[in-house]
Amino acid sequence: MILVTAQEMAELDRRTIEEIGLPGAVLMENAARGALAFFERVMPDLARRRVVVLAGSGNNAGDGFVIARLLHGKGVWVRVVCLRPAERLRGDALLNYRILEKIGVQPFHWNENEDFSSQFSMVRDADVIIDALLGTGLSSPVQGLYRDIIEAVNALQKPVLAVDLPSGLDASTGKVLGAAIRATATATFGLPKVGQRIGEGDALVGALHVVDIGIPPCVVASAGVTRWWLDEELCRRWLSPRPAETHKGRAGHVCLLAGSPGKTGAATLASLGAARVGAGLVTLFVPRSLNPILEVKLTEAMTLPIPETSEHSASIAAETEILDFLHGKQALAVGPGISLHPETQSLLLRLISRVPCPLVLDADALTILAGALDTLGEAPVPVIVTPHPGEMARLMSCRVADVQADRLQVAQEFSRQHGVIVLLKGHRTVIASPEGRVAINGSGTPAMASGGMGDVLTGMIAGFLAQGVEPFQAACLAAYIHGKAAENVCQGKTTRGLLASDLLEHIPLVIGALETA
Numbered sequence: 001m002i003l004v005t006a007q008e009m010a011e012l013d014r015r016t017i018e019e020i021g022l023p024g025a026v027l028m029e030n031a032a033r034g035a036l037a038f039f040e041r042v043m044p045d046l047a048r049r050r051v052v053v054l055a056g057s058g059n060n061a062g063d064g065f066v067i068a069r070l071l072h073g074k075g076v077w078v079r080v081v082c083l084r085p086a087e088r089l090r091g092d093a094l095l096n097y098r099i100l101e102k103i104g105v106q107p108f109h110w111n112e113n114e115d116f117s118s119q120f121s122m123v124r125d126a127d128v129i130i131d132a133l134l135g136t137g138l139s140s141p142v143q144g145l146y147r148d149i150i151e152a153v154n155a156l157q158k159p160v161l162a163v164d165l166p167s168g169l170d171a172s173t174g175k176v177l178g179a180a181i182r183a184t185a186t187a188t189f190g191l192p193k194v195g196q197r198i199g200e201g202d203a204l205v206g207a208l209h210v211v212d213i214g215i216p217p218c219v220v221a222s223a224g225v226t227r228w229w230l231d232e233e234l235c236r237r238w239l240s241p242r243p244a245e246t247h248k249g250r251a252g253h254v255c256l257l258a259g260s261p262g263k264t265g266a267a268t269l270a271s272l273g274a275a276r277v278g279a280g281l282v283t284l285f286v287p288r289s290l291n292p293i294l295e296v297k298l299t300e301a302m303t304l305p306i307p308e309t310s311e312h313s314a315s316i317a318a319e320t321e322i323l324d325f326l327h328g329k330q331a332l333a334v335g336p337g338i339s340l341h342p343e344t345q346s347l348l349l350r351l352i353s354r355v356p357c358p359l360v361l362d363a364d365a366l367t368i369l370a371g372a373l374d375t376l377g378e379a380p381v382p383v384i385v386t387p388h389p390g391e392m393a394r395l396m397s398c399r400v401a402d403v404q405a406d407r408l409q410v411a412q413e414f415s416r417q418h419g420v421i422v423l424l425k426g427h428r429t430v431i432a433s434p435e436g437r438v439a440i441n442g443s444g445t446p447a448m449a450s451g452g453m454g455d456v457l458t459g460m461i462a463g464f465l466a467q468g469v470e471p472f473q474a475a476c477l478a479a480y481i482h483g484k485a486a487e488n489v490c491q492g493k494t495t496r497g498l499l500a501s502d503l504l505e506h507i508p509l510v511i512g513a514l515e516t517a
């Protein structure tokens with residue numbers, strides 16, 4: 001599903017109203033009705049609860065007024081508390097404020113000159129609070145009364161149902177501006193906001209539901225937004241079905257350069273990750289003395305013993321043999337466990353500028369690359385780099401905290417700067433492409449924080465590349481399926497003890513579920 005910023009959503013609203021002719025009041029009515037239907041699913045006994053709607057001064061408040069009207073019509077005990085005078089209301093919000101008055105639901109207006117606690121008692125006595133203070137119109141850090149109310153509501157530890165966004169959350173960045181509501185659930189309108197999926201948004205929205213308010217698909221399509229939330233629906237679209245007459249020669253040949261003493265597991269996991277997403281053939285380039293070990297650890301994947309250094313890592317002498325072998329192959333993954341031996345470093349940098357097939361760089365290859373970023377510009381093929389936050393910080397010469405503070409921006413900046421696809425790992429993995437496409441992964445579990453997970457992912461990306469999936473989508477599919485496989489192993493029962501090798505047999509099952517749904 002597409003993710004939009006506040007500005008993009010406002011433009012979709014504007015075009016729907018001004019160019020298509022759907023009145024704003026209709027959108028508001030659709031928004032409120034859809035939100036209430038979702039809220040009633042989240043809280044089936046809502047009709048028997050005492051509900052307070054907290055209203056601000058814009059159309060988010062307008063949604064709240066309509067929800068109050070609908071609740072009143074169902075005989076629900078509902079009160080509306082406005083933080084701003086009615087004179088501040090405009091347009092559809094004012095229209096629905098007046099309608100509320102006419103049906104006998106007189107909103108209460110907060111008086112900043114009177115005692116906070118006594119006025120707040122109405123909110124404190126409610127069973128459920130509906131947050132219609134601020135939506136996509138948030139334009140500065142909340143302060144004063146808004147901040148006091150938000151912090152007091154959060155302190156109540158009562159169910160809070162957010163209209164469009166938890167108030168105080170920036171829809172475009174996921175940053176909290178001053179203070180933000182911690183919602184039990186959020187009904188958002190039209191399309192999910194990128195800020196609900198990154199930064200602090202993911203935690204603050206609670207259960208998120210997208211309400212169709214009637215924005216025509218043609219308006220969404222013409223907006224040309226290339227930012228996605230990676231979910232089952234999207235991955236199903238991007239995963240082209242395998243033709244019946246496929247044979248292993250048609251499913252691509254993945255090569256990997258991985259492994260060194262003590263790191264044969266990384267090479268094994270990456271090779272099996274490639275095989276498990278359906279690559280036809282897999283060949284692992286491995287330092288000669290380690291070959292007997294990998295011959296035992298691997299069955300389906302082949303190995304090619306290559307010249308090695310005195311420390312049994314890949315040697316610069318392997319360059320010609322590797323490049324010769326790569327002709328006619330469809331993808332190369334380099335990095336898991338290759339070591340930082342100077343000769344291995346030289347081999348990597350020479351391969352990057354000569355490799356004939358799409359290239360995935362991970363782990364030690366990224367550490368080596370941090371000292372030679374210009375090499376990326378010499379790559380004659382698409383390159384996908386898969387840093388975790390620490391490796392991203394080294395590549396960007398910044399602190400890890402800077403990476404994590406703005407993951408989307410950091411990934412997009414590096415991608416554009418170096419012309420590579422960036423898969424920035426972590427909670428909500430981000431995939432960015434040089435031409436501006438970006439995706440946030442919706443799958444995964446904290447149990448994935450264990451060694452080897454990245455090796456499997458690297459192999460999976462290479463495996464999709466080998467099957468002809470275009471690089472951005474290959475990285476996205478691998479990220480989603482990798483996380484979903486981990487979810488399926490854990491089944492919500494654990495957040496620790498998951499082994500990277502546990503994922504392997506679940507990968508084809510996740511793919512199968514995507515293909516058959």
Ligand SMILES: NC(=O)C1=CN([C@@H]2O[C@H](COP(=O)(O)OP(=O)(O)OC[C@H]3O[C@@H](n4cnc5c(N)ncnc54)[C@H](O)[C@@H]3O)[C@@H](O)[C@H]2O)[C@H](O)CC1
Nearest residue numbers: 027057058059060134135136137138139140141142164189
């Ligand atoms: N997405 C859709 O198709 C629809 C969305 N709807 C709702 O409309 C809001 C956006 O409405 P807007 O009036 O632009 O903004 P808000 O209601 O979010 O608030 C703006 C309001 O608040 C004041 N304000 C801004 N920042 C602050 C602050 N830090 N502290 C205090 N007050 C602040 C600002 O001056 C304005 O007065 C969207 O979220 C949906 O809920 C439509 O209802 C239907 C179509």
Ligand SMILES: [K+]
Nearest residue numbers: 131134165167
């Ligand atoms: K809100």
